Amino acid sequence: MFYHLYEMNHAAVQPMRAMADATRILYSHPLNPFAQTPWGRSIAGLAELFERTTRRYGKPEFGLTSTIVDWKPVAVTEEVVWSSPFCRLLHFKRDLPKGRKPDRKLLMVAPMSGHYATLLRGTVESMLPYAEVYITDWVDARTIPLSAGRFDLDDYVDHVIDMLHELGPDTHVMAVCQPSVPVLMAAAVMESRGDPMAPSTMVLMGGPIDTRINPTAVNRLAEERGIDWFRENVVMTVPWPNNGFMRQVYPGFLQLGGFMGMNLDRHISAHKDFFFHLVKNDGDSAEKHREFYDEYLAVMDLTAEFYLQTVDSVFVKHLLPKGEMKHRGELIDCSKIRNVALMTVEGENDDISGVGQTQAAHTLCRNIPDDMRVHYVQPAVGHYGVFNGSRYRSEILPRIVDFQASFGRSAREAGKKRLKRPDMA
The missing domain is CATH 3.40.50.1820 (Alpha/Beta hydrolase fold, catalytic domain)
Structure with a gap:
């Protein structure tokens, strides 16, 4: 049921994510006079931060040519x-x-x-x-x-x-x-x-x-919990309409949550810095953040x-x-x-x-x-x-x-x- 709830929450946030993306585009468009002001960049930065933290990241490409x-x-x-x-x-x-x-x-x-x-x-x-x-x-x-x-x-x-x-x-x-x-x-x-x-x-x-x-x-x-705890608490069933419907898996989002929880302060600071880079119009630093988290937040089920x-x-x-x-x-x-x-x-x-x-x-x-x-x-x-x-x-x-x-x-x-x-x- 937890996997189904996760999917439902992700779907429920979709309209808000679309609105945030539209807001980001509006307040970063070069024809918008507010785009070059700290206020306008703050609005665009908050919108992008919300959209990125609620997005499901797809499988990245290697891109080695x-x-x-x-x-x-x-x-x-x-x-x-x-x-x-x-x-x-x-x-x-x-x-x-x-x-x-x-x-x-x-x-x-x-x-x-x-x-x-x-x-x-x-x-x-x-x-x-x-x-x-x-x-x-x-x-x-x-x-x-x-x-x-x-x-x-x-x-x-x-x-x-x-x-x-x-x-x-x-x-x-x-x-x-x-x-x-x-x-x-x-x-x-x-x-x-x-x-x-x-x-x-x-x-x-x-x-x-x-x-x-x-x-x-x-x-x-792992030693403290024992295998029965993992079997009862982290194994879930893939919900419909995924191709793996009814397959028993360890969801990638749980693994990601565990990794991020180990260094939560570092990840919070990274996203805070990302927002301030956007406000300061520091494009290079912001792009490095995007590249890292586009990879880090893309997860798969086992x-x-x-x-x-x-x-x-x-x-x-x-x-x-x-x-x-x-x-x-x-x-x-x-x-x-x-x-x-x-x-x-x-x-x-x-x-x-x-x-x-x-x-x-x-x-x-x-x-x-x-x-x-x-x-x-x-x-x-x-x-x-x-x-x-x-x-x-x-x-x-x-x-x-x-x-x-x-x-x-x-x-x-x-x-x-x-x-x-x-x-x-």
Whole structure:
């Protein structure tokens, strides 16, 4: 019923939102003499603030049309190379000169935790000069009909394995936040089977491998509440007339509310500053606010079975670090991973995945040779800064690029040595 009430409230506010948008246009129109006065900009600013805070934000576009390769600009085309009802695999195809040696293949696994894959737009953009980038584009569960079936953590792992098979041998995989667990599980399953399509390298960034280490507020909430509380309070039914009508989901707006509640003062201050930027006619600062929140406020629903299984196994029971995690009834043994080079990256101020939680993957993957593993903690960044922002581009990205270049199949066969070893934390 709560989801239905949310939909009804959203529909009820629609006329007021339309009026606010009309007011904004009226008081910002260049032919309106009040548009260039503080009073007129205040009216337009209040109207825009109301409209933006009551809007439902649609799925953003990646909008990546070019990059720099070998110091030359090249065009980039987005294409779908594999799909299921729950995910599309996007390839950012670069228009490279004929005959040029191909770059390595990189599978970037985006988090399925409420936001769309476009949250990693900056991460994708930064990797385009160095690799053929593919990314998982998860589908909003509210748009998937019941006839498509279930999707849980086991299915997530199967999707990762299927995508690695689609891309072929010598593929590198990069998991940002939540997918660190299923990507590690997929690597363990593939190595235990002797699968030749197992990735050459695996980069896990800010992931909850072992949430018993330096637990955050998110981790403590899961343990304190228990899985039954989540099943009773956050799982809802998709209302009509959505395509996913009657599907059990964890709504994106609840996830967004939880994220915003953790830093509510910061978000309130950001919107207050946005209003004053509009009044002062500071267009650049206002546009930066719009760009960030257009992305941040765009959320998607998750299937209930995936959400509950993840909460229960990762955050409540800690099955993976205990050696009790299973995939399709088969015990996951990370010690089977021997040929996949492992790099973990954490942020010093991460309030979602505490320092040490991702590093725990090294303990689990005890049979990876020491010279094929790297751990790095980035000072002075939070969770978002692990995969985006200036420090990511200047300090984390070069280490990832060097790591992947050092352990691709061609590098191993040539006996190539790393020119600069990333720092070990």
